[in-house]
Amino acid sequence: EPEVTQTPSHQVTQMGQEVILRCVPISNHLYFYWYRQILGQKVEFLVSFYNNEISEKSEIFDDQFSVERPDGSNFTLKIRSTKLEDSAMYFCASIQAHLEAFFGQGTRLTVV
Amino acid sequence: KNEVEQSPQNLTAQEGEFITINCSYSVGISALHWLQQHPGGGIVSLFMLSSGKKKHGRLIATINIQEKHSSLHITASHPRDSAVYICAVRSEGGKLIFGQGTELSVKP
Numbered sequence: 001e002p003e004v005t006q007t008p009s010h011q012v013t014q015m016g017q018e019v020i021l022r023c024v025p026i027s028n029h030l031y032f033y034w035y036r037q038i039l040g041q042k043v044e045f046l047v048s049f050y051n052n053e054i055s056e057k058s059e060i061f062d063d064q065f066s067v068e069r070p071d072g073s074n075f076t077l078k079i080r081s082t083k084l085e086d087s088a089m090y091f092c093a094s095i096q097a098h099l100e101a102f103f104g105q106g107t108r109l110t111v112v
Numbered sequence: 113k114n115e116v117e118q119s120p121q122n123l124t125a126q127e128g129e130f131i132t133i134n135c136s137y138s139v140g141i142s143a144l145h146w147l148q149q150h151p152g153g154g155i156v157s158l159f160m161l162s163s164g165k166k167k168h169g170r171l172i173a174t175i176n177i178q179e180k181h182s183s184l185h186i187t188a189s190h191p192r193d194s195a196v197y198i199c200a201v202r203s204e205g206g207k208l209i210f211g212q213g214t215e216l217s218v219k220p
Contacts, residue, residue, distance in 0.1 A: 043213075048206055105154045106153045
């Protein structure tokens with residue numbers, strides 16, 4: 001069974017610090033996504049990535065956020081200067097064309 | 113108005129009951145996903161539909177493209193089915209748009 005792997009599972013960071021969340025999507029998938037879920041709220045789209053570039057991003061995905069696929073396997077989400085309201089569960093997903101979506105287990109980010 | 117609306121938002125059932133969760137959407141889609149999220153947060157894909165009906169064990173998912181509506185049914189529900197069930201549509205641009213989720217609790 002293929003799986004999407006996210007690390008770390010939980011990260012605590014000081015406000016204003018940079019964090020990098022890592023995802024290893026399924027190797028032959030083409031579409032990669034980051035989502036977040038603030039506690040008690042619904043899952044929100046952040047950004048989609050296709051063919052090594054951002055294909056779509058939400059209003060949440062401002063200049064503090066960036067994504068990279070540095071080595072063809074990892075897919076990272078960087079938050080440059082974290083704010084308290086960035087505390088959430090961050091999910092990575094990968095999709096192969098019109099097939100199932102696979103989600104990672106998520107990274108719980110806590111900004112203090 | 114949300115592009116993806118689920119109902120009900122919360123549902124409590126007795127073990128063995130037949131359960132239906134509904135999803136309506138207002139955008140053009142290429143596919144619809146039903147997802148399950150357990151306490152602790154992990155999301156698992158249950159179904160991906162672009163037409164008709166799919167069945168997996170006690171779970172059945174249907175979609176009516178003309179009416180922009182999908183349903184997830186659980187037959188002979190069990191306490192281990194307790195979770196949040198999320199409908200997510202894949203827009204024609206490719207992104208997944210999530211509903212707010214339905215929190216299901218099945219009592220023994």
